[in-house]
Amino acid sequence: MSDLDVRLGKVAQRYGTPTYVYLTDAIEDRLNRIRAALGPWFELSYAMKCNPNPALLEWLAGRVDLIDVSSVGELRLARQSGWDPLRASFTGPGKRLAEIAEAIDCGVGELVVENLREAQIASRLAGEAGRTQDILIRLAPATVPKGFGDHMAGRPSAFGFDIETVDQDLPAVLALPHLNVVGLHIYSGTQCLKPQAICENYRIFMSVFRDICERYDITPRKLVFGSGLGIPYHAGDTALDLDEVADGIRADLEAFRAEPRFAASRLILELGRFLVGEAGYFLTSVVAIKPSRGHTIGICDGGMNNHLPASGHFGMVIHRNYRMHRIGGGEATDKYNLVGPLCTSIDRLASAVMLPLLAEGDVIALHSSGAYGPTASPIHFISHTPPREVLMTGDTMRDVSVHRDRIPNGIGDAGA
Numbered sequence: 001m002s003d004l005d006v007r008l009g010k011v012a013q014r015y016g017t018p019t020y021v022y023l024t025d026a027i028e029d030r031l032n033r034i035r036a037a038l039g040p041w042f043e044l045s046y047a048m049k050c051n052p053n054p055a056l057l058e059w060l061a062g063r064v065d066l067i068d069v070s071s072v073g074e075l076r077l078a079r080q081s082g083w084d085p086l087r088a089s090f091t092g093p094g095k096r097l098a099e100i101a102e103a104i105d106c107g108v109g110e111l112v113v114e115n116l117r118e119a120q121i122a123s124r125l126a127g128e129a130g131r132t133q134d135i136l137i138r139l140a141p142a143t144v145p146k147g148f149g150d151h152m153a154g155r156p157s158a159f160g161f162d163i164e165t166v167d168q169d170l171p172a173v174l175a176l177p178h179l180n181v182v183g184l185h186i187y188s189g190t191q192c193l194k195p196q197a198i199c200e201n202y203r204i205f206m207s208v209f210r211d212i213c214e215r216y217d218i219t220p221r222k223l224v225f226g227s228g229l230g231i232p233y234h235a236g237d238t239a240l241d242l243d244e245v246a247d248g249i250r251a252d253l254e255a256f257r258a259e260p261r262f263a264a265s266r267l268i269l270e271l272g273r274f275l276v277g278e279a280g281y282f283l284t285s286v287v288a289i290k291p292s293r294g295h296t297i298g299i300c301d302g303g304m305n306n307h308l309p310a311s312g313h314f315g316m317v318i319h320r321n322y323r324m325h326r327i328g329g330g331e332a333t334d335k336y337n338l339v340g341p342l343c344t345s346i347d348r349l350a351s352a353v354m355l356p357l358l359a360e361g362d363v364i365a366l367h368s369s370g371a372y373g374p375t376a377s378p379i380h381f382i383s384h385t386p387p388r389e390v391l392m393t394g395d396t397m398r399d400v401s402v403h404r405d406r407i408p409n410g411i412g413d414a415g416a
């Protein structure tokens, strides 16, 4: 058995399934790799929407510079998990007045202003509190390079100021008395596995930053590059080569930073899945095997309710199977449709996936499940037991579940 399967098997035995496992050593490796390749230019900000587990946040607080929150709920979680609000930026297109008020009141680092309304509210509230609030202005570029499957550039979107019409609103934002523009923010696409497309996208960012900063005479303290760095989810996906990204962008970044206006700017990579996605596994057990009309269905104890992305309903146009394996290994000899326990035909984890011959009780591990797992899933649908979450460092494992108080039974726990 592989070392990984020994570890995952221990978790399944101790805690039962369905369970998410987050391997901190894998995140540590990832951090080291990002810093080795891109550290000369970039600081890191963790986009906590991808995984707001408090124990993970706590673990990250001592290891990552900054955090991005997208609601007051996230801001509170981050604070409770040891993050100084000064290290937080607050993005999101629909911030309510009470959220803006709380963020300003607790001393959030920067409010990422996405429209004029937010800016006006923030200025008024900051003024009433007798202070000036730092803001980043979020810009929505007109283009992303080919290769960004998942993007929001050049189309109608709720996010940030459209670059084509930014001149209509920006003067008004800059004139607001109680805001201090510390920089600009762009996040226009995600899940890109092509180094050259990422480099091209960063060139677009730099050109937008340059243009806006020159025209409005902004000398930014911070510039956020919403990272776009993708991870392999499916068979045939190739992991992103960070050294190729670094080689492709080095000269442009050096030239950018040599410009006096940007010489003191902190460049920030805001990223979620690339940091924690591949460090997470989702473990689900086979409850039953049903032959049906020439196919074999493996019915599992956790499906779409625990892992919406794997079911293809989270940013995927055509369902493709996540990479997965049966714990304990074995040759993939048999073809299965894997489904979850929900009473809906859209609850599927895999179609025609090749696995070893499955039996009741076998545990399947879905890969790349550390981001957009529980937080992005309809956990309460049909009141199945929510998944556990386990943080694992070496052989030490800790139950860090947050979703288990709603359902009045422990079905699925080891031994139940």
Ligand SMILES: Cc1ncc(COP(=O)(O)O)c(C=O)c1O
Binding pocket: 047, 049, 050, 068, 091, 187, 190, 191, 226, 227, 228, 229, 270, 271, 272, 273, 274, 371
């Ligand atoms: C503003 C912002 N920043 C960062 C992220 C993180 O994206 P990813 O997990 O693809 O790195 C998101 C994801 O939606 C986002 O909306």
